[in-house]
Amino acid sequence: MLLEASEIGFRYSKNQWVLRGVSVAIRSGEVVGLIGPSGCGKTTLGRILAGYERPHEGSVALDGKALPATGYHPVQLVFQHPEKAVNPRWRMRKTLAEGGGPDEQLLAALGIQEEWLSRWPNELSGGELQRFCVARALRPQTRFLIADEMTAMLDGITQAQIWHAVLDYARKQEMGVLVVSHEKSLINRLCTRVVDLTQFC
Numbered sequence: 001m002l003l004e005a006s007e008i009g010f011r012y013s014k015n016q017w018v019l020r021g022v023s024v025a026i027r028s029g030e031v032v033g034l035i036g037p038s039g040c041g042k043t044t045l046g047r048i049l050a051g052y053e054r055p056h057e058g059s060v061a062l063d064g065k066a067l068p069a070t071g072y073h074p075v076q077l078v079f080q081h082p083e084k085a086v087n088p089r090w091r092m093r094k095t096l097a098e099g100g101g102p103d104e105q106l107l108a109a110l111g112i113q114e115e116w117l118s119r120w121p122n123e124l125s126g127g128e129l130q131r132f133c134v135a136r137a138l139r140p141q142t143r144f145l146i147a148d149e150m151t152a153m154l155d156g157i158t159q160a161q162i163w164h165a166v167l168d169y170a171r172k173q174e175m176g177v178l179v180v181s182h183e184k185s186l187i188n189r190l191c192t193r194v195v196d197l198t199q200f201c
């Protein structure tokens, strides 16, 4: 499968383009880094790829077809702040069940403990909560994962555990991953190829 953003143009306000003429392609099973200076549009591009924003110019396609407007989105986004990504009024079991039953093997790989399932989001640490957000995004129907500073606020051990689980899952499922990060060492460790937005800033 090929996820392709072609000649993307996007602006939040009139005449102020955040992205212009940006093209990115990711194949199934590939782990690609996305880097660039702060404010140059990495998060915006991730949101466009995952269908949260529609580009003003250009298009996003999955194997040449437009991304689905309804139903489960095959491109999932996990961003830096898990507390903003979950419903505070849902216990973790319900959050996890959003979009399908949890994969027990994946939960174990992510270090999610059974007793956390009955807790509210504010009863978990940031790292524990982020593990749930990752697990929720990794469904069999997920073909691509956009990881936008996904482990930026976590300690090294938690970061390594989460990435080990995600890359193992990606390999087995042939899922493509776009790693958005400021951490050069992380990008170098995880990615086989890097897209640099600097030239578009």
Ligand SMILES: Nc1ncnc2c1ncn2[C@@H]1O[C@H](COP(=O)(O)OP(=O)(O)OP(=O)(O)O)[C@@H](O)[C@H]1O
Binding pocket: 012, 013, 018, 036, 037, 038, 039, 040, 041, 042, 043, 044, 045
């Ligand atoms: N909702 C919004 N409304 C208006 N402007 C926005 C909005 N979101 C982002 N921007 C602006 O768009 C530009 C690109 O932001 P974006 O978050 O995509 O950059 P980024 O490369 O991910 O930055 P960082 O590395 O600092 O996270 C910035 O100038 C930002 O101020």
